[in-house]
Amino acid sequence: MGAIGLGAMPLSTKDERPSQEDAVAVVHAALDAGVTLIDTADAYARDESEFGHNEELVARALAGYGGDTSAVLVATKGGHTRRGTDWELDGSPAYLRRACEGSLRRLGVDAIGLYQFHRPDPATPWDESMGALRQLADDGLVRMVGISNADIAQIDVARSIVGDALVSVQNQFSPGWRHSADELAHCAGHGLAFLPWSPFGGVTSAGSLGSTAPAFAQVADELGVSVYQVTLAWHLAQSDTVVPIPGASRVASVRDSVAAAGLTLSPEQLARLDG
Numbered sequence: 069m070g071a072i073g074l075g076a077m078p079l080s081t082k083d084e085r086p087s088q089e090d091a092v093a094v095v096h097a098a099l100d101a102g103v104t105l106i107d108t109a110d111a112y113a114r115d116e117s118e119f120g121h122n123e124e125l126v127a128r129a130l131a132g133y134g135g136d137t138s139a140v141l142v143a144t145k146g147g148h149t150r151r152g153t154d155w156e157l158d159g160s161p162a163y164l165r166r167a168c169e170g171s172l173r174r175l176g177v178d179a180i181g182l183y184q185f186h187r188p189d190p191a192t193p194w195d196e197s198m199g200a201l202r203q204l205a206d207d208g209l210v211r212m213v214g215i216s217n218a219d220i221a222q223i224d225v226a227r228s229i230v231g232d233a234l235v236s237v238q239n240q241f242s243p244g245w246r247h248s249a250d251e252l253a254h255c256a257g258h259g260l261a262f263l264p265w266s267p268f269g270g271v272t273s274a275g276s277l278g279s280t281a282p283a284f285a286q287v288a289d290e291l292g293v294s295v296y297q298v299t300l301a302w303h304l305a306q307s308d309t310v311v312p313i314p315g316a317s318r319v320a321s322v323r324d325s326v327a328a329a330g331l332t333l334s335p336e337q338l339a340r341l342d343g
């Protein structure tokens with residue numbers, strides 16, 4: 069059975085985000101449902117003034133959870149900065165170390181479970197950013213390393229520089245955005261986890277998934293499940309190393325999405341979704 073993670077971004081970046089209490093309830097609902105991967109980033113906040121908001125929220129939710137969280141992997145990211153409400157980049161080694169230290173502090177851990185480089189920075193050579201990640205792993209600040217928004221050449225450079233500490237690639241991949249199919253297959257071939265971000269097309273498009281992906285809606289009707297479950301089951305069917313991270317700001321979304329881990333699509337249904 070495939071694993072579904074929680075994308076925590078909608079709990080912090082949206083103008084109309086849930087109250088802190090409701091946001092914590094979303095994380096707790098994911099944990100109750102057996103989710104063991106929570107994806108966050110230091111830059112997930114409304115703006116620069118509250119940089120780190122989502123990491124602090126995740127840390128608070130985990131600390132306040134009644135059950136065992138020892139198996140939960142918190143995957144955060146560094147490399148995006150915020151200026152006002154804008155998103156900017158800094159992949160320099162000095163910045164990445166400072167960013168990692170900030171994430172360690174906010175998450176309240178000695179080592180980050182999975183630290184992902186958020187996005188290539190055109191102003192910093194890729195191999196320098198990768199060297200910085202390798203150093204963070206060698207120094208014990210991060211247990212595992214991931215990259216995000218990377219192409220195949222960048223994945224291969226990351227493999228050679230970061231070595232065995234590199235475990236994952238997080239790229240956009242959804243019914244309406246399949247341009248990372250080659251990277252997904254490359255990850256499968258090299259035993260790297262592939263975390264499709266915005267698996268429903270992102271927060272502003274997710275609500276219309278049923279109309280923008282009619283084949284998915286049709287299969288959902290046949291099975292009597294939501295189009296979101298069919299979409300996640302389709303993601304999981306791409307490869308054993310795929311771990312979708314659907315975002316949610318409502319408990320009902322989490323509960324519905326997690327059920328996709330138990331949904332198997334037939335070869336005929338998958339052929340229609342890929343047609």
Ligand SMILES: NC(=O)c1ccc[n+]([C@@H]2O[C@H](COP(=O)([O-])OP(=O)(O)OC[C@H]3O[C@@H](n4cnc5c(N)ncnc54)[C@H](OP(=O)(O)O)[C@@H]3O)[C@@H](O)[C@H]2O)c1
Nearest residue numbers: 075077265266267268269270274296315316317318321324
């Ligand atoms: N690496 C990167 O550059 C990058 C970029 C973007 C996102 N991400 C990561 O990827 C995660 C997912 O992407 P995303 O949050 O942008 O978009 P998404 O997962 O495609 O869509 C999120 C929206 O889908 C809705 N939804 C989720 N499950 C549902 C269900 N079962 N039924 C009905 N609606 C459902 C949620 O609505 P409600 O809010 O109403 O619950 C949520 O707002 C993010 O949270 C973040 O962790 C990474």
